[in-house]
Amino acid sequence: MSKRVIAPRNRGFLFLDSHPEGCRRLVEGMWRSAAELPGADLPAAAPAESGPVALVIGSSAGYGLAATVAGLARVGIRGIGLCLEKAPTERRTGTAGWYRTAATAELAREAGRDMVWLNANAFSDEAKDQVADVLRERFGGRLDYLIYSVAAPRRVDPDTGAAYASVLKPIGAPHRTKTLVFDAEGVPDVREVETGPATDDDIEQTVNVMGGADWERWIDRLAGDGLLADGFTTAALTYIGSPLTAAIYRNGTIGAAKAHLEATARTLDDRLGKLVGGRAVTSVNAAAVTQSSTAIPGIALYTGLLRGALGERLVPPVAQLAELWDQLTGARPLETDASGRVRLDLWELSDEVQSEVADRWAAAENGTITELADLGWFRAEIQRLYGFAAPDVDYDRPVETDVPWPGGA
Template structure:
């Protein structure tokens, strides 16, 4: 078994390696932090499919689903295995740790690694539901963030972009130099051109979510009362030009329109429902790529401190609403809102005041930079309390075996 001493090496917010022991401890900490009893509900538990289960809100959905609803079923993600030169991706190690938790809890979770956009993966999942899980699916959570998607029907590959619509956007953003010194810069992002909007919608909109439902309906695999949720984000007016009013926001609007269409269809056919779940801000591998989001999240933490709600707490609330353990908290457009703690007038006013005052000289007094930097490192298994980073660690952890 290959063992190495791993140190964090990064280019901006992107790290070249991940730490297996740190990733395992992070998942264990999330599991322990999730509200609820460690004892699984009695019985087999509902069958769930979580698409995008290895990171961010998808990982939180998996752990919260285990603890709050006692789910079994299939988890899909797309991760890279360890090689002689590189560790596996952080999601590879997080998945192995999640499988250990599920096994200890006596829950049958199958972890599949591959392209969720492909018909090959959709067929494999449908076969497993049919052959291993009684032919009926109770829940589907869709949590996919990807830079590109190949449409299996046409073979066309689409690429998403992070751009404003109509005109260029200039915003503050937070960066760290090679020594970890923070700097507040202004960056300008040019407007969407050509088919940028259409391409982004094709990747990040509701098309693939609907294809999953089509596949499962076509195979007769949806249980009566089936429920599905796609995870989304709206965010602050401070980041709206690049996010909610930009290309990604247009894709999210398409996702929400898809939810309304699917909700009508599922209600008619299986007495089911479809919703989007609007989550609050968090440090994720996807969010750190968006201009301004790092600065905003650091300032938000500076305002809220420990009152910033972590993803696993938010997803515990989502599972309670999906299973009927708690009433659904819907807005006027039928979306489940898990972000209300972030978007109150007083919180947003305080963040906006700090945003206006944020400079390289003042940022350390306005944002929780130590927390933010640690959160970024923890995405890759570094800066996790209790881990001896001077010790060699095994890196060739196997993918969970689902054939047993």
């Protein structure tokens, strides 16, 4: 037993510890939201042997977590959740994703969903071996859906051993943008930062980490082992974003990687159609506060202003992924744009919303930011990534931090 009081200690947007009970409460809230959205008519407890078999790669955080929870609560998926998280130690709590996975596993078990949780590096062939073994031994050797949601700073190519590191840089010229930071007392500071342009090597390395290479390796491996069911469908999660952040995001190194991901989707879609009558798409999600997005210059400011403009009309990730599951499973038609992308971001990129956010962006400075952006919501969202600011949690009480990884593998 290792109960202790866990206080939020952070360096900027990065917190040093995570709160197990807070993570559990937040996952429970996501589950309820997914189950209560219009169109969800799944029984409260489905038999473990029913439901489509799904693999969610990147199941513990951000949109991958939303895909996992929405799939379990709304569709009744069974299958595998794969992520890479750190266990609790004597000095540190486990990562938030460790505790979120434990909470998701408990909810899945209570609802009768048969899920296996693997803690492994998705880029490695060892992880692919584990998944293939579980599919054969536990789920009849057939996979219906694969959701790919991986945001990582580095990747080692299993074929060559080459190590790649992603960077956040504009392409072609330096870029100066507004960004938002908070000091140690939580006081917001709107400042300008300049980022130098990417080199050709920067672009190549980022594409090798965040592009479609690993997604394609997963499909190659599972198809080669005969594990794809007829009609198998796969979706990789991506983001386009606002013109306000395009220079550092969509037109930058990360955007080059996303373009590669989308090109990979078109290639896979053609192959899967011929192989199993299947589909491959990218799902363009809308803005959200995630551990990955807060590292990108300008994104924190943009997201706070977007919430200031929309308030409760901002669509949370679990609602977006519930819509994706509805389309993937045929509950509603699967609609894609000319590039083969499911667009879950159109509400964010409407002319009306972007015009309002652009006006707020132009006026944003230290004297006006509290009126233009919903900073209370934004800071709470950052805290919730680590299990803090959750409802009905007494953060002054000791909590058990030594939570085991879910069994069942």
